[in-house]
Amino acid sequence: MNKKNNLKKKDYSQAIILAIDTSCDDTSVAILQNRRVLANIVSSQIELHKKWGGVVPSIARQAHRDNIERVYKEALKRARPKESDLDIVAVCYGPGLAIALEVGIDFAKTLSMKNNLKLVPVNHMEGHLLSPFLLNSKGNGQAKLVNNFFPALALLVSGNHSEIVFVKEIGDYEILGETLDDAAGEAFDKVARMLNLSYPGGPIITHLAKRADKSWRDVKKGRLERADKKPEQELAGFFGLPIPMYNSGDLNFSFSGLKTASLYKIAQLRKEYKLDKDWSYNFSREFINAISLSLQQKLKKAIKLKPEAKTIIIGGGVSNNCYILRDISLLARKNNLKFLKPDRAFRSDNAAMIAIAAYYQLEKFNNYLSGEKIKELDRMPNLKLS
Numbered sequence: 004m005n006k007k008n009n010l011k012k013k014d015y016s017q018a019i020i021l022a023i024d025t026s027c028d029d030t031s032v033a034i035l036q037n038r039r040v041l042a043n044i045v046s047s048q049i050e051l052h053k054k055w056g057g058v059v060p061s062i063a064r065q066a067h068r069d070n071i072e073r074v075y076k077e078a079l080k081r082a083r084p085k086e087s088d089l090d091i092v093a094v095c096y097g098p099g100l101a102i103a104l105e106v107g108i109d110f111a112k113t114l115s116m117k118n119n120l121k122l123v124p125v126n127h128m129e130g131h132l133l134s135p136f137l138l139n140s141k142g143n144g145q146a147k148l149v150n151n152f153f154p155a156l157a158l159l160v161s162g163n164h165s166e167i168v169f170v171k172e173i174g175d176y177e178i179l180g181e182t183l184d185d186a187a188g189e190a191f192d193k194v195a196r197m198l199n200l201s202y203p204g205g206p207i208i209t210h211l212a213k214r215a216d217k218s219w220r221d222v223k224k225g226r227l228e229r230a231d232k233k234p235e236q237e238l239a240g241f242f243g244l245p246i247p248m249y250n251s252g253d254l255n256f257s258f259s260g261l262k263t264a265s266l267y268k269i270a271q272l273r274k275e276y277k278l279d280k281d282w283s284y285n286f287s288r289e290f291i292n293a294i295s296l297s298l299q300q301k302l303k304k305a306i307k308l309k310p311e312a313k314t315i316i317i318g319g320g321v322s323n324n325c326y327i328l329r330d331i332s333l334l335a336r337k338n339n340l341k342f343l344k345p346d347r348a349f350r351s352d353n354a355a356m357i358a359i360a361a362y363y364q365l366e367k368f369n370n371y372l373s374g375e376k377i378k379e380l381d382r383m384p385n386l387k388l389s
């Protein structure tokens with residue numbers, strides 16, 4: 004038997020974990036030791052999917068197949084261990100695109116069986132949730148002391164998920180609210196398409212919003228007082244975009260109404276103005292505000308529901324948004340809560356977050372697959388956090 008399989012629970016802190024994520028349109032392999040990221044290689048497929056306006060699963064699968072070996076080798080080269088130095092293999096097995104997940108799972112199975120290594124299956128959303136706990140290669144990071152952050156409320160906002168999770172402690176999750184239709188990132192991507200922008204929409208809309216009028220806040224208030232009969236808090240700004248699910252009373256999200264309102268508003272603005280640039284900067288800023296206010300409203304409810312929470316954690320691709328990040332951090336501060344966000348490199352999909360989730364599964368629960376059990380691992384496209 005390989006000596007690696009003798010690793011006892013107490014040894015996991017020094018274990019070299021190789022993690023893989025192929026859940027969507029990024030092929031990623033990372034290497035982690037004691038929460039320190041030794042390598043995190045992400046091969047993006049954006050250029051391949053761009054012309055289709057979104058991720059095409061069959062194209063994603065082929066690109067993962069074409070790239071995974073190269074990304075794996077690059078990660079080993081960057082982190083400098085040899086294949087024989089690896090202790091653990093971790094892989095994302097859901098949620099995500101079934102045929103894309105399969106590529107990473109097959110690669111992970113082959114690697115762990117060939118080297119007689121334990122395999123840790125990881126939930127992609129747990130990866131996003133724990134991404135703020137990653138440390139850089141020098142051992143620095145926002146969350147050096149893990150103990151004082153829990154219980155916490157996690158706001159997970161990505162291209163396919165929007166949810167608020169009560170985290171009693173790492174590994175103990177309760178979903179308090181989730182989206183009833185589109186995810187926040189998806190709303191960004193779809194509205195970007197309406198604006199004839201490229202994919203993914205989030206970064207481009209953010210870029211446009213930075214060119215909004217400096218006095219955007221004043222304009223917003225003035226117009227609201229004059230023009231709108233609805234109470235101010237239901238509208239996100241002077242274009243009258245609604246704040247999704249503001250008064251729904253629960254902690255769920257829904258972004259399809261905002262999407263439809265955006266569609267009509269854009270059509271109206273295109274009739275009124277010659278050029279999109281005459282209104283699209285302010286519109287983008289207001290669209291972000293609508294999403295942010297919706298997220299804030301639900302978080303406020305969650306804070307009331309779980310007064311024991313000590314921290315707000317944010318994770319997922321939408322956490323790249325500087326306005327949303329700032330709004331949520333302010334909300335945390337106002338409520339005397341700590342605020343944890345992933346470092347820039349770990350906000351969008353990456354395998355380092357899969358590695359950190361595996362690290363805690365081993366550290367806390369000694370959870371892994373070995374031997375014949377590895378062969379049985381199957382992808383779970385609709386996997387939930389619970």
Ligand code: KG4
Binds near residue numbers: 203319
């Ligand atoms: O977490 P992620 O990388 O992949 C999934 O698990 O889905 O999230 C991707 C999503 C995309 O919808 C993208 O438009 C959005 O994150 N996104 C942003 C920003 N950067 C990426 N949304 C808003 N603002 C951004 N700056």
Ligand code: ZN
Binds near residue numbers: 127320
């Ligand atoms: Zn993701």
